[in-house]
Structure formats: structure tokens, C-alpha cells
Amino acid sequence: MSEVQAEARRDPARLTLAGGASALAGLGAAEVAGLILPGAPSPTAAFADRIIENTPDGLRETLIGAVGTADKPLLVLGIVLGVVIVGALVGWFAKPERVPWVFAAGGLVTWLLCFTGNVQDAVTLAIALAVGVGVGALAWTRLVLSPTRPTMRSTPAGALDRRAFLQLAAVLAAAGAVGVGIAAAARRGSAAAVDTVRAAIGLPKPTDPAKPLPAGVDPAVPGLAPAVTPNADFYQIDTALVTPAVDVESWSLTVDGRVATPLTLSYADLLALPSIERHVTLTCVSNEVGGDLVGNARWQGVRLSDVLATVGVRPDADALVGESVDGFTAGFPLSVLDDGRDAMIAYAMNGEPLPVKHGFPARLVVPGLYGYVSATKWLSAIRLTTLQETVPFWLARGWSADGTIELSSRIDVPRNRTLITGGTVAVGGRAWHQHRGIEAVQVRVDGGAWEDAVLASDVGDDSWRLWSWQWPATPGPHTLECRARSSDGTWQTEAERPIFPGASAGLHEITVEVGGPA
Known part of the structure; x- marks a missing residue:
């Protein structure tokens, strides 16, 4: 040494x-x-x-x-x-x-x-x-x-x-x-x-456009976020540490697996196909009760069922798996699509090409399913297969293959643990049960009787629905809860359940301190 x-x-x-x-x-x-x-x-x-x-x-x-x-x-x-x-x-x-x-x-x-x-x-x-x-x-x-x-x-x-x-x-x-x-x-x-390239792309007009938003979709509750989430505010949860930067000129989408005729589409090919436009609320399975990992946007893309009809799905295929350019996979049973829901290969979000962080140039959007089984971003391939032959990313880690979105609701205004002025207080929030729709929301204070909230205009069964309630607040600490009923008459469960292996459940509650009158 x-x-x-x-x-x-x-x-x-x-x-x-x-x-x-x-x-x-x-x-x-x-x-x-x-x-x-x-x-x-x-x-x-x-x-x-x-x-x-x-x-x-x-x-x-x-x-x-x-x-x-x-x-x-x-x-x-x-x-x-x-x-x-x-x-x-x-x-x-x-x-x-x-x-x-x-x-x-x-x-x-x-x-x-x-x-x-x-x-x-x-x-x-x-x-x-x-x-x-x-x-x-x-x-x-x-x-x-x-x-x-x-x-x-x-x-x-x-x-x-x-x-x-x-x-x-x-x-x-x-x-x-x-x-x-x-x-x-x-x-x-x-x-x-x-x-920069994305922003310069001219989108085709949708063949089947979304219905105009009806009047009254946004209740007059100060501080309540709008029914359509701006792209910049839309939540982002994925496994990609580095957001894929995809060259649209060289990008292609392959549809293969257990099909009669495999198909490869360029970006221009995709935009040239007939397209639909729909308001769809997406939800992350990691969303806690009352959480904000949920957003609603106007999506445009090619109807997934049209593409599947083109390639000819073989009878021995029972699942669809989407693959990202970075290798991530998400898949769900093909039977989900039997009810004709507006699942699509989306290339536009709120009237502009998909933002990079939300999947440009294309992603899957499947109403009623959590993202971990359906919302493949930066889409490069769609494979018709079985969930035994091709086990997607999260299913391989023990998550449920049934990614059906839970009936949920939350209180957005007032915020949890805040001091508010007494008198009549505007309470507002949103409820969702994608591909089912919302027909009622109720609120209760301090475990008392349930009171009916006023529903905002309905955007559609695949979108959340905003609501409001006028609360005659009295001074002191209070706990507020909400619950929703879907269009099939089912009330949101009060039983609490953790996220893993398939989504949280329970009622959202907030606590507030009410001061004297203004």
C-alpha cells in the first residue's frame, strides 16, 4: 500500500x-x-x-x-x-x-x-x-x-x-x-x-360528433371545477418514468394476434378512418375515496369495434391487450365490448391532438373500465389473445382482471378541514358510474337524514355528473357525507374497501368548522 x-x-x-x-x-x-x-x-x-x-x-x-x-x-x-x-x-x-x-x-x-x-x-x-x-x-x-x-x-x-x-x-x-x-x-x-409537431396537426372532423353540452352542466357553486376537465388539469398516472416522445412520421399501430387479417395503420391511416367523438370520464384504480385521480374529457378517435371487424377476430380470442411503445401492457376481456360501448382508439382530447403526457399519438379509451386494464397510452399494438396467453402488466402483479369502475361520488366544495362562514352554504361535487349513469345524489350532515342534492344536466352515461346542495349551516364542527345512485337503482356502498386488488369503496366525507354569519 x-x-x-x-x-x-x-x-x-x-x-x-x-x-x-x-x-x-x-x-x-x-x-x-x-x-x-x-x-x-x-x-x-x-x-x-x-x-x-x-x-x-x-x-x-x-x-x-x-x-x-x-x-x-x-x-x-x-x-x-x-x-x-x-x-x-x-x-x-x-x-x-x-x-x-x-x-x-x-x-x-x-x-x-x-x-x-x-x-x-x-x-x-x-x-x-x-x-x-x-x-x-x-x-x-x-x-x-x-x-x-x-x-x-x-x-x-x-x-x-x-x-x-x-x-x-x-x-x-x-x-x-x-x-x-x-x-x-x-x-x-x-x-x-x-x-410542437403535435400542435401543428390538423384533425379531421368527427364522423359522429359528440352532442353539444346541455345548459346547466356546471352548477353555480363557487370553486367547483367544470364538467369538462381542461387538458392541463387532467390527472396523469402511468408507469412511464420518462414520457415517450413518439415520432409520428415513423409511428404505426399494429392489430394482430388471433385475427384473420392483421392490420398496420400509420398515423395518417388512423386519421383517415371514420371517427367518433364522445365525452368520457376516466378513472384511475389508485383513486382513493374522494380522490382526484379522475377526469372528464371530449375524446375523438376510431371506434374500436370497427377496427376489430376489419381484422376479423377469431373465436379462440377472448381478450384484448394494448401495448405501449415502452412495452407497458393493459388488457381486458373482449366480452366487455359486447354491449356496444363507445370504446375507441383515441387521437384527440378536447378538440386537439392528444397531449404527449396523455398518450400522443394514440391511446385506448374504454368507458366503464379503470385505466389499469384499458387505457394504454402511446399505443403501438393491439393484440387479440387470451389473458392466460398474454398476461398484462398489472394483472401479472395480482390485480383483478375485472376492471369495472365502481359507483362513486365526492364533495369538492367546501374543501375538507376548512373554516367556512355560517348561513346558507353552497355544497357541490360530482358522481360517476361510467357506462351506467347517475340518477341521484344525496348529502347528510353529522350522520343525520339523507337530503337530496340537485343534479346538474346530464352529459351522458359515460361521464360524471355534477351536483349541488344548499346547506343551512350552523356554527361549530360538522361532518358531511355524500352518496350516489346509478341509473339501475343501485346506491353507492357504505362498506369501506382498500384499493388493492380492484378499487377502493366507501363514502366520501369531509369535516368543516362553521363560524358565525358573515
């Missing part, structure tokens, strides 16, 4: 800092290298995908309920911090001369964990990781092992003095952080470039 190495082992703080800085520098280099390689592999995204796939469902739903759509940014931040912490621990505990080998072993383990069976992805990811390991090892060597010019300080000849060490460690850590940031920004830039 050299004198420099011996001195380094007597300074654990220096080793810890060097390990963390070197690991971050390596991660930044790997992310930047990934941008240059075909397919733009991101080690951080690949590792995050494995975490998402293997997180226990109960924990996953708890996290989504706690942080909502911030789950993925927080996951990325956690991975970056984890790399720094692991690097610091390696620097502290490992022999200095063995640290580069530990980095190499970490890169290999990461590659093995992220391997999906796709050879091209595996090769490009291996190259990006190798670059990262190499940079991390060089950074460590420079900080700890390499002799440099002699110094006038008390450190051994060749060792970096403390100031030089701290400066170099800071530079390496900053370079690594900048590299991660550059990679993230570049990937967002790719999505932005696609968004």
Missing part, C-alpha cells in the same frame, strides 16, 4: 466524501452517455422501472395516495440520493484500492436488475453503465489514489491537500448533478419537440 493510500485510510471523512462525489459523477456520465446512444437509455429510468414493477401494491398505493403525481420525480430524486449514499458508504468501508472494482460490481448488478430480455436495450444500457463506472472509478482514483505534485502541507507527498481535495470533490459532484440534469432536460426537450 502506498503512503498516499495509507494516509487516505486514516481519514474516513475524506473517503466518504470522495465515494459520494465519485458515484454522483459516474451517474451523471452514464446519463449523458445514454443520450448519445441509440434508444437513449437512462440507467436511472431503467432502475426506477424495476422499482415500480416490484414495489408491493399496498405500499405503492399508499405512496400514490400521499404524494399523487409527484411520485415519479420523488422516485428519481431518491435514486440519485441513494447512489450518492451507497457511494459514500463504499468509500468509507471498502479498501481504497478496491473501490473501483466495487463500482464495477455495482454497475453489473444494476445491469442485471434492469435486464428485460431486449438485447438492443441491454447492450446500450451496458455501454452507458460502463461509461458511468469508468468515470466514477477515475474520479475516485484522482481524489484518493493518484499521486500528484508534492505539497507544502503536512499531507504525504502526492496527496491532495484538504482544500484541493474539497474543491475537486465539489467539482466532480457538481458535474455529476449537472449531467443528470442535462439528461433529464434533454428528454423533456424531446417531448417538447414532439409537442
Whole structure:
């Protein structure tokens, strides 16, 4: 062992800092290298995908309920911090001369964990990781092992003095952080470039347009969100850590599997087909009782049943599985479509081409089904199959194959745990039972009698329905609950049920404090 190495082992703080800085520098280099390689592999995204796939469902739903759509940014931040912490621990505990080998072993383990069976992805990811390991090892060597010019300080000849060490460690850590940031920004830039192309696309007029919204779809309740959700406010939940940026010129949609005549459509082909336009409310299965992972939009696309008639579904097919450009799959029994619901291959949302984050260039929309079995975004293939032959992503993780949306309602105004002024208080919310419709909503206060709310105009059975109620509020704390009745006479259940394996249930309640009259 050299004198420099011996001195380094007597300074654990220096080793810890060097390990963390070197690991971050390596991660930044790997992310930047990934941008240059075909397919733009991101080690951080690949590792995050494995975490998402293997997180226990109960924990996953708890996290989504706690942080909502911030789950993925927080996951990325956690991975970056984890790399720094692991690097610091390696620097502290490992022999200095063995640290580069530990980095190499970490890169290999990461590659093995992220391997999906796709050879091209595996090769490009291996190259990006190798670059990262190499940079991390060089950074460590420079900080700890390499002799440099002699110094006038008390450190051994060749060792970096403390100031030089701290400066170099800071530079390496900053370079690594900048590299991660550059990679993230570049990937967002790719999505932005696609968004520019998307905005210039001229949509065909729907062959079968949606009915105009009737008067009175939005009750006069201050603060109540509208019946049609603006695209910018529509919830986004998916497994994609990096939003796919799809080149519409090279994109195609394949319909195959157990069919008589497979079909491949370009984007132009898809837009040239007869289209329908409908208001449909989508709901995420991860939506807690009273949650906001639900939205209503005017969708335009090609009727799914028309496409299936064109390819000729064979009798031995009993399921439809949609596949995304990033490999995600969602599927449901074909029998769902027997009732003629307006399922579609959607390419427009509220009168404009699908936003990138909502599935551009095309996605599936199936009224009455949760997204985890039906709403494949960035659609690249539709396969007619069986759920035994092709097990979709979430079904393989224990979720129910029956993705029928539950009858639900919520109170939006007033907000939970707020102080409000006494007197007559406008209460408002929404209820939904897609492909069934809503015929009544009731509200009660402090466990008392149920009172009928006033329903807003009906957009259609596939859309939610807004409601309002005038409450003669008295001072003090109060609990408000709501429930809905669907068009078949079924009341929303009061029995509480957790999300996994098929959706939450129960009544939404809020608590408010009522002050004196205004």
C-alpha cells in the first residue's frame, strides 16, 4: 500500500466524501452517455422501472395516495440520493484500492436488475453503465489514489491537500448533478419537440360528433371545477418514468394476434378512418375515496369495434391487450365490448391532438373500465389473445382482471378541514358510474337524514355528473357525507374497501368548522 493510500485510510471523512462525489459523477456520465446512444437509455429510468414493477401494491398505493403525481420525480430524486449514499458508504468501508472494482460490481448488478430480455436495450444500457463506472472509478482514483505534485502541507507527498481535495470533490459532484440534469432536460426537450409537431396537426372532423353540452352542466357553486376537465388539469398516472416522445412520421399501430387479417395503420391511416367523438370520464384504480385521480374529457378517435371487424377476430380470442411503445401492457376481456360501448382508439382530447403526457399519438379509451386494464397510452399494438396467453402488466402483479369502475361520488366544495362562514352554504361535487349513469345524489350532515342534492344536466352515461346542495349551516364542527345512485337503482356502498386488488369503496366525507354569519 502506498503512503498516499495509507494516509487516505486514516481519514474516513475524506473517503466518504470522495465515494459520494465519485458515484454522483459516474451517474451523471452514464446519463449523458445514454443520450448519445441509440434508444437513449437512462440507467436511472431503467432502475426506477424495476422499482415500480416490484414495489408491493399496498405500499405503492399508499405512496400514490400521499404524494399523487409527484411520485415519479420523488422516485428519481431518491435514486440519485441513494447512489450518492451507497457511494459514500463504499468509500468509507471498502479498501481504497478496491473501490473501483466495487463500482464495477455495482454497475453489473444494476445491469442485471434492469435486464428485460431486449438485447438492443441491454447492450446500450451496458455501454452507458460502463461509461458511468469508468468515470466514477477515475474520479475516485484522482481524489484518493493518484499521486500528484508534492505539497507544502503536512499531507504525504502526492496527496491532495484538504482544500484541493474539497474543491475537486465539489467539482466532480457538481458535474455529476449537472449531467443528470442535462439528461433529464434533454428528454423533456424531446417531448417538447414532439409537442410542437403535435400542435401543428390538423384533425379531421368527427364522423359522429359528440352532442353539444346541455345548459346547466356546471352548477353555480363557487370553486367547483367544470364538467369538462381542461387538458392541463387532467390527472396523469402511468408507469412511464420518462414520457415517450413518439415520432409520428415513423409511428404505426399494429392489430394482430388471433385475427384473420392483421392490420398496420400509420398515423395518417388512423386519421383517415371514420371517427367518433364522445365525452368520457376516466378513472384511475389508485383513486382513493374522494380522490382526484379522475377526469372528464371530449375524446375523438376510431371506434374500436370497427377496427376489430376489419381484422376479423377469431373465436379462440377472448381478450384484448394494448401495448405501449415502452412495452407497458393493459388488457381486458373482449366480452366487455359486447354491449356496444363507445370504446375507441383515441387521437384527440378536447378538440386537439392528444397531449404527449396523455398518450400522443394514440391511446385506448374504454368507458366503464379503470385505466389499469384499458387505457394504454402511446399505443403501438393491439393484440387479440387470451389473458392466460398474454398476461398484462398489472394483472401479472395480482390485480383483478375485472376492471369495472365502481359507483362513486365526492364533495369538492367546501374543501375538507376548512373554516367556512355560517348561513346558507353552497355544497357541490360530482358522481360517476361510467357506462351506467347517475340518477341521484344525496348529502347528510353529522350522520343525520339523507337530503337530496340537485343534479346538474346530464352529459351522458359515460361521464360524471355534477351536483349541488344548499346547506343551512350552523356554527361549530360538522361532518358531511355524500352518496350516489346509478341509473339501475343501485346506491353507492357504505362498506369501506382498500384499493388493492380492484378499487377502493366507501363514502366520501369531509369535516368543516362553521363560524358565525358573515
